[in-house]
Amino acid sequence: MTGPLQQFDWKSSQYERPTRNWVCGRLCEGTPCDFGPTNRGECQVQSTCTPEKVGDRFQCTRAAVHGGKCQNGPGPDGRCSEPDAHCQPHRSLFHKRRFAVVVCLGLSLAFCLVVFGSAAPSSLISPGDVTLQHSSVDHDCANCHAAAAGGFSHWAGNALDSEVALSDSGRCLKCHVDLGHNPLNAHGLSPKHLAEMTQRLQQSDESSQRHGLLALARLAPVREPNQPLACAACHHEHRGRTFDLTKMSSLQCQSCHVRQFESFAHGHPSLGNYPYLRRTRIYFDHARHLHQYFQDKDFKRLMPDGKSPASCSACHELDVAGRQMLTLGFDRTCNKCHADEIVDRDFPGLPFFALPAFTVPAAPDAGGEAAPADADESAIAIGDWPTNPGATAVTAIPPFLQLLLADDPGYQAAVKTLGPDAFSHLDRARQAHPAAVAKYLWSIKKLMHAVVEHGDKELERRLGPNQKELARLQPSILESLLNVQRRWFPNLKSDVESHEQGQSPASKRQPVSTAGAAIVSAAEHSGSGG
């Protein structure tokens, strides 16, 4: 067994100084001296001395701290007899690390200056490829950056200019000449126009729930809408060939806008009479739709029947005068592929108006061929009636419609005969109670006719004083009902008038354009109401 290697006491344990630059050269041999080297790396050991002549003899003059007088003493010629015990001190670990720091600093500095310090900026400092659209000008940084006109010293001076991005935007405008008179203002609008819009919108009382990030963003300093923006504020370059320069999140769009909302499905301001009342604020990207979306197989699955639009007329039509090329409505164009993105999945809709499924006997064809004989037995003169209630048609009368018909004596009499769930089995009841079925259907048609004729007043009258606020729901229910009437009952007025005069209007199947058209839900109402 051996004792401990290390002992700590004042005599045998020296004070270690690992932060010194040099250590004794004999340390690696395990026999370091007590002095250690100087800060300059010189050995302090004095094993030899310069003997002093006292009388006719030389005497050793070695100091006690260096071992005291030597045993042999100087020679008769006055030379010291001890060998030179100087060592070559070594760099300490600490000093080696500091040396590594200096080397690394020097290499980094040299790397920066040699590789990037040329008279013109090297492509090595480019933070990445520019987009494909700008790739034709990326051979010379000076096309877009004023700083690129000089070398490193020029950059250092340019770095102190806080308006570099704004002044460099002028270089963008050399090519982008079609951005109007205020290209650096939001949407190219004049500061005056922007200020007016901002003031007007700030005064409007339309408000909705705001996204959480937008609420937080309000804490940050708000940009002045009239101040010019550098192109780079919204369009970030050097992010790869395929980067979308125009890509912005809806939150970013909203950050500048006064009126903020949670999402497209929740709280988006109305689009107005899209697209005829005014030009839509949405810029349709023709190039991308024609060359990418309509060509890409991945997108074809979204299109009706997997077919992309074959010609311009798929989305456009001439006006009556044949002078203007109009855009078809949202429901006939964008809706085909984008409907799913807009549908509110959390709240798919609450039906407030629906028609019962009812099969109208086929009318005689153009050749005068009569309808089948069995159809005559149950023929009910109802005039126009949509023939395609669709798979989503409700099976029970919507409460709102029931409310509107609550005071209708014809409806109440029909329900008394047919039962409270007559809405879902009118076709079956037509054989047994044709008169009641006819009353049921006419009560709905008359309701619609009265609403078309008298508008909100009729709705309020039918809803009664307790529920008349329902008629004033926004967006307007009336607008949706009028739209429904145009699509489902184009001859409603003449049908009702004929019926009231005791004549039987010809029963006609009224084709409808879309499946499930016989139901008007709150969701559709919200979307179409715009």
Place this chain on the structure above:
Amino acid sequence: MRKLVARRLRNLASFIALAAVVVVGEAVLAVQLYRTSFVTGWLLLVLIVGLTTYNIRKRLPFLPLGRSSTWLQIHIYAGLLSGVVFVSHIRYQLPNGFFECVLAAMYLGVFLSGVTGLFLTRAIPRRLASRGEEVIFERIPIFLKRLRDDVEQLVFDSASNVDSTAIPDIYLNHLKAFFETPRNVLWHVLHSGRPRRRLLLEINSQHRFLNADERSVMESITDLVKVKDDLDYQFALQATLKVWLFVHVPLTYGLLVFIVYHLIVVYAFAGGNL
């Protein structure tokens, strides 16, 4: 122990809260169309400079700058936070320019070496206390020399007392190189006892050639072999504790040079207006 856990929980909670502030703040500023790279870049620079001051503070122990352990805790958690800020600064994607790649590689070198150092400084001290005598690293050559002298003394005594060269032969063939310098450093770092077992097995296999006196000497030598191996273990682990700083510290200063250059280029070409 409870105090340590409380400190760690408090520091972790602070780190997570600050990281959340950075991530959410960056998202909020991005929504406001602020150039978030500038904000996160400055924040990263402040953090890196602050982290570097820890190295300077260690050289000024005589100044009343607070406890070193407090500085170390701040250094660790600020370093981890810098990782979050860095990821946010590069927009959560790999940089694609040459200079940016070099800069990112240097930062990652500093960050990962720091994390490695954190792991080592947490794992190694426990291992150091578990085996052999804890010695001051700078004195290890002295102890090596002492052990070498002791074992050689035993060998010489044996050679002079016993009329046999068995022990000197064993020493020359199997042990001399072992006692010259620290050995099996990598094995010790990997916490492997295989070289030690192999050497002891070799010594044991020589016992059948020794007489009783020589066996007694050989047992003393075996004890010294074990002490030497433990000393090598201390050397290997303590050296590891020091070597990682040879990557971490120089790279940090190199990184600062690159950052200054990056700052100039960014401000010259992209402007400083947020």
